[in-house]
Amino acid sequence: MKKINRKDFLKIGGGAVAGGVGGYVLSGAPFWGAQWLVEWTQDQYVPPKGLIRYIDSVNKNCPNGCEVSVRLSGNRAVRIESRKEICPLCRNTLQLLYHPERITSPLKRDGKKGSGSFKKISWDQAYGEISGEIDKLTGNGKAKKIAAINRTESLSAELMEKFIHAAGSRNIYYESSRRADETAVLGGYMEYDFDKADFVLSFGARIAEHWDSRIDLGKKIGQWKENKTRFIQADSMCTRTASMADTWLPVKPDGETALALGIAAYLIKAKKKSVSDRNFSKWNKLIQQEFSLSETSMLTGIPQETIKKTADEFYRAKNPIAVCGRGGIATTASSLEITAVYLLNLISGTKAVSLVRNPSFPHAPEKPGLENFIETGEAELIFLNESNPLYRMAGADRLSQKLENATVISLSPIMNESARYADYILPTLHFLETGKEKVTNTENDTRDSAEIITSMATFVKKTAGLFKSPAASYRLGTKTQNAGKKFTLKLPESEKSVIGIKDRSGDAKFNLKMIPFEVPLVGDGDGMAFPYVLKSIGPEIFYRKKFYVHINRDTAKREKLDQDDCITLESAHGKLKDLYVNITDIVAPGVVAVPLGFGHTLYTKYGTGKGANIREIMNKEKDPVTGSSSWWATPVKIG
Amino acid sequence: MTVKDVKMNRRWGMAIDLDKCTGCGQCSLACNQENNMPIFEDDSDIPKRVSFMELMKVTNDRDAKFPDVKTAFIPKMCQMCEGNDPKNPNPPCVSVCPVVATDVGDDGVVSQIWSRCIGCRYCQTACPYEARVFNWWKPVYEGTFKKSLNPEVSVASRGTIVKCTFCSHIWKRERDRAVAEGKLNINDVTYKTACQSACPNNAIIFGDLNDPESEVAKLSKSKRALRLANAIDLESPEKQKEMRKVKHFSNPKVYYLTSQKWLKDMLNFRKN
Ligand code: SF4
Ligand code: SF4
Numbered sequence: 082m083k084k085i086n087r088k089d090f091l092k093i094g095g096g097a098v099a100g101g102v103g104g105y106v107l108s109g110a111p112f113w114g115a116q117w118l119v120e121w122t123q124d125q126y127v128p129p130k131g132l133i134r135y136i137d138s139v140n141k142n143c144p145n146g147c148e149v150s151v152r153l154s155g156n157r158a159v160r161i162e163s164r165k166e167i168c169p170l171c172r173n174t175l176q177l178l179y180h181p182e183r184i185t186s187p188l189k190r191d192g193k194k195g196s197g198s199f200k201k202i203s204w205d206q207a208y209g210e211i212s213g214e215i216d217k218l219t220g221n222g223k224a225k226k227i228a229a230i231n232r233t234e235s236l237s238a239e240l241m242e243k244f245i246h247a248a249g250s251r252n253i254y255y256e257s258s259r260r261a262d263e264t265a266v267l268g269g270y271m272e273y274d275f276d277k278a279d280f281v282l283s284f285g286a287r288i289a290e291h292w293d294s295r296i297d298l299g300k301k302i303g304q305w306k307e308n309k310t311r312f313i314q315a316d317s318m319c320t321r322t323a324s325m326a327d328t329w330l331p332v333k334p335d336g337e338t339a340l341a342l343g344i345a346a347y348l349i350k351a352k353k354k355s356v357s358d359r360n361f362s363k364w365n366k367l368i369q370q371e372f373s374l375s376e377t378s379m380l381t382g383i384p385q386e387t388i389k390k391t392a393d394e395f396y397r398a399k400n401p402i403a404v405c406g407r408g409g410i411a412t413t414a415s416s417l418e419i420t421a422v423y424l425l426n427l428i429s430g431t432k433a434v435s436l437v438r439n440p441s442f443p444h445a446p447e448k449p450g451l452e453n454f455i456e457t458g459e460a461e462l463i464f465l466n467e468s469n470p471l472y473r474m475a476g477a478d479r480l481s482q483k484l485e486n487a488t489v490i491s492l493s494p495i496m497n498e499s500a501r502y503a504d505y506i507l508p509t510l511h512f513l514e515t516g517k518e519k520v521t522n523t524e525n526d527t528r529d530s531a532e533i534i535t536s537m538a539t540f541v542k543k544t545a546g547l548f549k550s551p552a553a554s555y556r557l558g559t560k561t562q563n564a565g566k567k568f569t570l571k572l573p574e575s576e577k578s579v580i581g582i583k584d585r586s587g588d589a590k591f592n593l594k595m596i597p598f599e600v601p602l603v604g605d606g607d608g609m610a611f612p613y614v615l616k617s618i619g620p621e622i623f624y625r626k627k628f629y630v631h632i633n634r635d636t637a638k639r640e641k642l643d644q645d646d647c648i649t650l651e652s653a654h655g656k657l658k659d660l661y662v663n664i665t666d667i668v669a670p671g672v673v674a675v676p677l678g679f680g681h682t683l684y685t686k687y688g689t690g691k692g693a694n695i696r697e698i699m700n701k702e703k704d705p706v707t708g709s710s711s712w713w714a715t716p717v718k719i720g
Numbered sequence: 721m722t723v724k725d726v727k728m729n730r731r732w733g734m735a736i737d738l739d740k741c742t743g744c745g746q747c748s749l750a751c752n753q754e755n756n757m758p759i760f761e762d763d764s765d766i767p768k769r770v771s772f773m774e775l776m777k778v779t780n781d782r783d784a785k786f787p788d789v790k791t792a793f794i795p796k797m798c799q800m801c802e803g804n805d806p807k808n809p810n811p812p813c814v815s816v817c818p819v820v821a822t823d824v825g826d827d828g829v830v831s832q833i834w835s836r837c838i839g840c841r842y843c844q845t846a847c848p849y850e851a852r853v854f855n856w857w858k859p860v861y862e863g864t865f866k867k868s869l870n871p872e873v874s875v876a877s878r879g880t881i882v883k884c885t886f887c888s889h890i891w892k893r894e895r896d897r898a899v900a901e902g903k904l905n906i907n908d909v910t911y912k913t914a915c916q917s918a919c920p921n922n923a924i925i926f927g928d929l930n931d932p933e934s935e936v937a938k939l940s941k942s943k944r945a946l947r948l949a950n951a952i953d954l955e956s957p958e959k960q961k962e963m964r965k966v967k968h969f970s971n972p973k974v975y976y977l978t979s980q981k982w983l984k985d986m987l988n989f990r991k992n
Binding site: 125126127128129130131133154157158159160161162163166167169172173175176178179180181183289290291296297299300302303306319320321323324325329331601602612613614615616617618619620621623624625626633634665666667668669670686687691 | 739740742743744745746748749750752753754756757759760761762763764765766767769771775776777779781784785786787789790791792793835861862863864865866867868869870871874875876877893914917918920921922
């Protein structure tokens with residue numbers, strides 16, 4: 082018998098191992114083994130499963146009243162859907178609902194004003210103390226020292242109006258509002274029927290950039306293309322709206338007012354148009370004198386022929402619309418521009434524009450304009466109703482003083498720059514957690530803003546009987562009345578203020594003009610608290626902590642700037658530091674275009690400390706009629 | 721008959737009208753939410769960012785001067801390539817995967833199974849559209865953000881590649897619903913992707929490219945349609961045939977529509 086030596090043994094063993102390995106490999110086990118190993122090392126989080134269902138809900142506090150359909154998995158809301166268009170804030174609303182930095186109970190200041198130190202209190206204590214302060218003011222004949230700053234026209238804003246009025250004050254302001262500004266000038270605001278229009282001439286209104294918070298306008302632009310409605314956009318930057326328009330009039334920065342006045346002057350003269358108004362002839366004389374075609378062409382940088390052609394087209398159209406309010410969400414226009422644009426609509430005889438007012442939102446404060454109030458108003462008790470004026474308005478230094486000297490009550494779901502100065506923070510419920518529309522529960526001690534206002538009113542002596550029905554039964558007032566008859570032409574305070582628009586440059590050392598522009602989803606800063614918004618910001622705006630401003634190629638050359646250079650932008654009102662240069666010809670020569678919505682100093686850990694806030698160095702001169710300051714073409718230089 | 725007996729006839733594709741897109745970003749919001757995109761401390765940090773859809777702002781200012789400039793937005797996701805032969809789809813990313821973590825379904829959707837991925841990143845290198853992202857960090861969903869996670873999409877983990885799947889989990893949901901109603905023909909099941917449902921301007925149209933009556937099929941044949949960096953599209957059918965013989969083209973199933981010449985040029989990296 083042959084002895085099996087060590088070599089043979091190894092051979093046999095080797096064969097067995099080889100066979101085993103072969104079998105193992107062919108069995109697919111290594112694959113499954115690797116798969117198991119991969120999954121085991123991956124440590125995946127598995128979200129709990131639950132019954133999938135849909136619940137419809139309406140956001141009463143959204144200016145659009147967005148109707149959403151919420152997909153729930155068990156009791157968790159996992160997706161916002163909708164059958165209709167909704168606004169980006171409502172689309173992303175789950176990130177607010179489940180935001181880890183939501184304020185979870187009423188807070189009272191516990192330390193120096195603005196120090197950011199707060200302690201938790203009960204709702205009854207909050208109502209009791211706040212109403213005590215209000216009673217003290219009304220009892221001492223100081224009711225007028227109560228003020229409220231609303232964010233937009235919403236249900237809570239409407240209830241706040243009622244509450245403040247009943248307490249004896251008219252000091253109700255809105256963070257830059259087209260409606261408030263136009264109401265101050267025209268007695269109502271322009272309502273546009275974009276379906277009726279056969280010609281749209283927009284004076285810087287960035288219709289594709291969520292203009293006026295409307296959500297249906299992107300679609301309208303598409304419809305205009307289909308039904309051959311001409312769409313002309315005047316803007317000093319190549320925005321998406323400008324690119325979507327049939328014609329873009331690249332006006333000089335701030336040239337929109339001159340363009341509107343020039344077209345009005347031309348039509349009144351050439352087409353013998355007039356308006357029955359006692360101030361008309363005086364007004365007309367002034368603009369004829371100052372805004373001839375040649376002069377307008379010089380002021381706007383648009384050739385005379387083009388202005389004339391545009392004016393003629395506008396005149397020939399059956400139902401043209403001249404759109405007023407420059408910018409995207411937060412729009413502004415001077416009283417002159419508002420007047421000129423409205424007159425254009427008036428003399429065209431269009432049926433697509435009407436002047437209306439919403440009686441629920443009278444827009445009739447003591448002095449018009451929030452910025453006016455910030456500068457000169459007096460208040461001892463200020464409600465901040467979902468608003469953050471310290472971040473959003475020009476003149477923050479003055480406002481912070483004001484907030485420091487008054488009792489401040491902030492209704493807000495998360496902490497922000499203005500709420501930091503509050504004496505009381507009343508955390509609001511999310512619309513998905515409240516009322517008939519409730520789809521999910523919260524463990525937080527937060528309340529619906531409508532409920533907060535109506536409950537507070539019952540604690541205040543003067544307003545105790547104001548709200549008789551439960552908060553949930555109130556609906557946003559959307560009925561409007563015709564305000565056309567109320568219109569009288571306001572004369573500019575002086576000829577100078579008309580001529581003034583011709584020379585805004587002021588100090589010659591500020592050789593550039595700064596204009597703001599909108600970034601998708603960021604809006605005017607609201608979006609920055611939400612990671613899914615941050616995820617969509619493009620590298621041309623914010624890249625690895627670098628915040629970019631846009632400068633034209635020729636201007637960059639003249640200023641000796643290179644791509645990615647770090648600069649400081651300086652205006653008469655201050656400096657913005659650590660801006661990076663993005664050289665692009667989508668902005669006009671001589672312009673620095675700065676994205677809106679950045680530079681939060683306190684707006685959750687996601688929004689804080691990213692980029693710069695353009696409002697810190699914007700123009701501060703107030704319009705004599707609207708009381709708002711102009712955001713456009715602030716003279717700046719590169720420091 | 722069972723569901724398995726029915727052959728899938730659909731070939732899902734997408735047409736995105738860039739002339740209608742305002743760049744509002746709602747498609748990207750909806751995508752992030754639907755697909756459980758991770759939430760990092762700073763999602764503005766682009767190199768670290770994980771998302772399926774990129775909303776690219778483009779302009780022709782390299783070749784034009786103010787005011788002859790234009791801007792547009794291109795929502796870009798996985799282009800669902802099928803390679804030279806639609807009957808035998810072969811996207812650039814699929815053949816390189818050593819563990820079959822990515823494959824082409826019988827409905828044309830290029831799938832990606834996160835948990836199968838070993839993180840070699842071959843597919844990311846092979847993809848001509850930078851449609852794939854790598855989770856360099858463990859995807860976290862800070863604090864209460866976790867509550868909004870969609871249970872239908874598995875959460876990825878560190879070291880894996882993720883990408884757009886045309887929301888194929890929604891198709892599965894719709895199929896299950898149909899089956900529960902006794903409808904066993906899977907070809908009756910249609911669905912909408914999250915981005916399409918979210919677009920307020922109807923710029924994104926999704927549907928079956930095999931169905932000549934579908935909107936997406938019609939749009940894909942439009943003169944305005946063009947695919948991203950797929951140079952073959954610009955040639956005559958005869959030339960295309962020749963070109964296919966010598967080279968492998970990506971041939972995406974995502975079509976972009978525009979009548980703007982500069983944008984067409986840009987989509988194919990041409991100077992205008
Ligand atoms: S786009 Fe990239 S990931 Fe998508 S199928 Fe094509 S190669 Fe694959
Ligand atoms: S939702 Fe539609 S319009 Fe908005 S960015 Fe996406 S594709 Fe464009």
